[in-house]
Amino acid sequence: MRLPRRRLRRHLLTSTEKRAIAARLGAGGATFVAALDALEAAAGRVVDASVLEKDAHAEWQEALRTVARRLEAAWLALETEVDEERARWTPEIDALAAWRPTLWPIFVIWTPLAMLLIWLGLILGGYLPAPAWLAAQLGF
Numbered sequence: 001m002r003l004p005r006r007r008l009r010r011h012l013l014t015s016t017e018k019r020a021i022a023a024r025l026g027a028g029g030a031t032f033v034a035a036l037d038a039l040e041a042a043a044g045r046v047v048d049a050s051v052l053e054k055d056a057h058a059e060w061q062e063a064l065r066t067v068a069r070r071l072e073a074a075w076l077a078l079e080t081e082v083d084e085e086r087a088r089w090t091p092e093i094d095a096l097a098a099w100r101p102t103l104w105p106i107f108v109i110w111t112p113l114a115m116l117l118i119w120l121g122l123i124l125g126g127y128l129p130a131p132a133w134l135a136a137q138l139g140f
Contacts, residue, residue: 003099011096025081032074035067 003011013021042056042063049056122128130140 021085024085025078029074032070035070039063039067
């Protein structure tokens with residue numbers, strides 16, 4: 001069962017809401033990006049370093065560990081933000097999931113129409129006698 005277009009349009013996210021969600025989800029990634037920049041700088045120094053320059057290699061390894069820690073922290077922050085976002089949107093999602101189409105058109109329009117068509121089919125098929133006014137119209 002589909003949601004009517006008019007009602008669906010009311011529930012679609014606006015561009016402002018989309019940007020807000022993206023900003024909330026992306027907020028934890030800033031420290032990770034900074035750590036990646038530090039790793040890139042350390043990698044540039046390691047590429048130019050010789051095998052004997054232990055400090056450059058140690059700096060690169062420390063930058064790599066820092067990036068790994070910050071990646072884990074960013075991932076945990078993202079999981080937390082996703083949970084908060086889910087909690088924020090749960091009432092609206094539940095309201096949309098609980099929506100059911102109205103049944104009154106079926107009972108008011110389609111049921112009498114179906115009964116009329118079945119009755120007419122039984123008359124035309126010869127199973128029921130036609131009323132006088134219909135017999136005169138149909139030439140029975």
